[in-house]
Amino acid sequence: MSESLLDPVLAVRGLRKSFGGVHAVDGVEFSVAPGEFVSIIGPNGSGKTTTVNLISGLLRPDAGTVEVAGQRLRSGSQEAAAGAGIARTFQNGRVFGSLTVRENVEIGLHTTLTTGRPWQSLARFPLLRWLPLLAETALALVPTPAVRAERRATDALVDTQLARFSERLAPRAENNAYTLSYANRRRTEIARALALRPTVLLLDEPAAGMNQTETAEVGQQLAELKAAGQTIVLVEHKLELVNALSDRVLVLDEGRVIAEGTPEQIQNDERVIEAYLGRRRARTRVGDAVAETGTEKVTVGAD
Ligand SMILES: Nc1ncnc2c1ncn2[C@@H]1O[C@H](COP(=O)(O)OP(=O)(O)OP(=O)(O)O)[C@@H](O)[C@H]1O
Secondary structure, eight states: OOGGGSOOSEEEEEEEEEETTEEEEEEEEEEEOTTOEEEEEOSTTSSHHHHHHHHTTSSOOSEEEEEETTEEOOTTOHHHHHHTTEEEOOTTOOOOTTSBHHHHHHGGGGGGOSTTSTTGGGGGSGGGTHHHHHHHHHHHHSOOHHHHHHHHHHHHHHHHHHHHTHHHHGGGTTSBGGGSOHHHHHHHHHHHHHHTOOSEEEEESTTTTOOHHHHHHHHHHHHHHHHTTOEEEEEOSOHHHHHHHOSEEEEEETTEEEEEEOHHHHHTOHHHIIIIIHHHHHHHHTTOHHHHGGGOOOOOOOO
């Protein structure tokens, strides 16, 4: 899909972020069209995760803007990003071990509840913060019909997401997350992000640490999401996954976009071979464990 045909659903302009003397993100610009699958690749430390952190409001940029469907987001606000429809997963996976799988998925929906969480606008005022909490507790103890209806809708949404991962998550819905395998924790995190029915789904290395079979399964699920029209930004080291799924690939190096194009264009780009693949080969020679992931063979179903 060509980005220019449709108004972008995500537009990132002039994004910069430094940590001390390190220019982690140094003027990153790109946009994503509705339904487009864009991957961000680059050597270790090239600024991929920082870019995702800036888009999702986890970090405040030193400069630059993020727009979702033409609306500029408040800088450094996870709430604003989530409210605009950005959902993300984390590189290392973040689930709450002592909550069940179902609760872990549901927790992402908490901010979207309306009837069960009245007066949320008052939470901004320190002196009145207790009022919405009190109302929420009262409604949890004695739910109104509207609260019960919202509860049922939430349960259905969670069930839909768990069903997406069929035998992996659905039978484990009531198990505590600490009992899950690593791959299932990562699946739980993706299910949580999807439950928000995001405008843009940001995935930070969803297949990291997974074996070949598990990686292929993630690839299949991403292919299905893409076929369903979900807009996705994927940060990934596993190039087989990137090449199989992406409409467009951005290559970062030292905080800058050094190349952009289809997977085929990227694979033949001299700058990429030099900055990314060249370095990868050099690292592989000295036994860099991370670099090895890029050489794995992954088969992903067609969309
Ligand atoms: N919180 C932080 N404090 C200091 N430096 C940071 C911080 N976060 C990132 N950096 C630095 O910013 C640069 C970009 O890091 P980032 O994690 O965004 O890269 P990356 O491309 O995601 O790397 P990887 O592929 O290893 O995950 C690196 O030099 C990193 O050390």
